[in-house]
Amino acid sequence: MTQKSLYALLAAAPALMIGALAGTALRAPSAPSTDTPLAAAALVAPAFAATPSAAPAAESAAPRPAVMEEGRALWVNRWDYGSAATIRQVMENAARAHFNIVYFQVRGPWDARYRSQLDPCSTRLCDRLGGVPTWDPLEVAVREAHARGLQLHAWINGLSGWESNDGSTCARLRPSAPGQPNHVLVDHPEWAMHTRAGRPMRCPNGEEYVYLSPAHAGVRTHLARVAADIVRRYEVDGIHLDRIRYPGADYGWDPAALAQFGRDPAANPQDWARFRRDLVSRMVQETHDSIHAVRAVPLSAAVWPIYDRTRFGWPSSSGVGQFFQDTWGWASGGYLDVAVPMTYFRVAPERCSYRPLRPGQEPNPDWDCMIADHVQGMRPSGRHVYAGVLPGLGRDEITKQVRIGRAHGVNGFSFYFYSALADMNAWAFLGDGVFREPAVPPRMPWLQ
Template sequence: MEPLPRRVFAAAALATLSGFGTAGDAVAAQGPSSRRRSAAPRAVRGLWLATTSHRDWPSRTGLSPARQRAELLAHLDTAVRLRLNTVIFQVRPAADALWPSPYEPWSQYLTGVQGKDPGWDPLGTAVREAHARGLELHAWFNPYRVSGQPDPGRLAPSHPARVHPDWVVPYGGKLYYNPGLPPVRTFVRTAMLDAVRRYPVDGVHWDDYFYPYPVAGERFDDDAAYAEHGAGFPNRAAWRRNNIDLLVLEMAAGIKKVRAGVRFGISPFGVWRNASTDPLGSPTRAGVETYDDLYADTRKWVRERWIDYICPQLYWNIGFAAADYAKLLPWWARVARGTGVRLYAGEALYKAGDPAQPAAWHDPAELSRHLTLAAKYPEVQGHVFFAAREAAADRTGAMERVLADHYRQPVKPPR
């Protein structure tokens, strides 16, 4: 993966510019005494658990299976302590696997050697142990990222990217599968659905990586694929967006076929388009727009009800000029309104107390204010915090403030 955490990269695009409080589905009921009672509200209280580059887990290579397992369970225990109810576990960080996949090699982050059996099953353990703690476990996949370095020869010999070098596009010093090739789309979908078939996961989760983030002075070379498959589209951008649309639609259908009831959610970069680009866009001045730069029409996926939930990464403080949380959250609420697609807000816990961040992030109450604001919008049915390492450390007490103000009692996720 990239040397910076994925959310940091997205935030950097904006830097170039110059409680519980969600409405649950409480149900009033008549008791024997004819007094009205309300069921406990339901909401997602989530935590991302990232494995790329040892971001959250495992802490380093070379750990024994017992130590890796202990660290994984400690993160689940942290989620319980913080009265969260959902863990989003990154199990396919880069065209590899944290389960015994017949399609892709074991992740190098387990043993230091891609393809080497770690001697245990992290995803199977995570699902079982999360459920034992009353937590939901969502399997988090990255569809098209192959490697954070540019040399295919450093991949495992059996890696599909080496078997099919024509599937791969080097870009920005990294390797990606080409989304414009139908065999690639079929393969990545099959590889991800293998985990859904094997394990009783509660959700399938993608983050913000579709076509790669733009790199100055470079172009993503999909000329041959566009020449072969781009007929009928007005331009390459429309063709690229259709490629991603097809992956979303086909994955949604595949999940329902393989394991009915598993929810499919996506956590995109928080800005679809700026209003200056499109009147339907948000009142932002973002340097990246998912529609134009990542070819991900995230608003369409909600409006067309292709997914079960959307969790935009709203990683900016209230009052941030280029992308104000207090303006983006209502925009997403309007997008989700009336669709039945659940809206969860992605929260930048990793920024709390970071010296490089604006002053607002040095106030332990900033995240709590986000949840207070969200209480005004019934479309917002939860929050997900990035990420597990910061949740465990809680260096400024931001999560403790969230607990005190909003999470005094446990709640269950939405049905």
């Protein structure tokens, strides 16, 4: 996709969303996402201050140098790898560039790119949905990451039930091989979200996925079980959520949601929006609690770049208003550890502006302003912010955004995505440049 088309979608009507950045054409209304190829805020003190390592008594006269604490995450989506050899190369390059966290996607449209008895094997791993895998990408990724001192966080999609771009993709949604788990939409087609007109989402459609409704307890429970199962069976260092939102404000009119709400949405629009927002929040909390029942690892999420557009006065979309994603509420509730806003835009010449960078372009929401707003919004909870960076904007922009993000006090950065950096051959640029000083992921004392 072109950068112009990305700007165009965010600049459009509030219901519009940014879509796939990894090989799938963008169309309205779709959303910014890591799994597919927005009022000025006060500055806060840097949160990545160095922490001295304790030295043995014999070395007390010469203490060890301080170690920088800064999350440096790399999104590796399901198109970025296809063999154990490519996974090894991914981890080698990530380590060379001094990344310290890899968000490794193992779950897209409610399928599995690892050995699972809960979701069907991905067509990309087993050639057909619900086949039998001959190897385990997650097992390889954990081993190769840890061998190089990298954390490995399993990246799983939340509410994107099945890819719906074209008829051939839709035709792959079918029962699994005997003894393998079926896709939930095969067993529970009634779990699909409904439109404002009361119709279930069709396949194909214009939203990239058939979304699932969190009004069904089974949808929420299934995601929580998948996350806990991964933490139980693999030595992952965290769980990373994506697509944990509605596809837009015109969705959610499924019978289960309407019955639970118990009122006319048209007559109670604010309560109806709050109800759907609370359903997503409940899903995140149940996933967090399920993980922690096994092991206290961090839960992060790729989130909308603009939390609330009314804070800026921009004619854009916003996570909390259109897609019912209350990132800051999740953090304040204690069930989100790291927010990773998908701020795939440039620093504007005028701070907090929303104007085209050049004549004929769509407005550019200022990266600087969006990141400062996320830091301010997450500050009361004490939870972390890793600023999203889009490598395709160029090396000068990467350098500028890392410098500004550090000044604002972000706890780290996350680059979308591996193949974009590989195309730039940016490993030495990062490892010898803005990431020259090695760093460790920031501590999270609340996990103790």
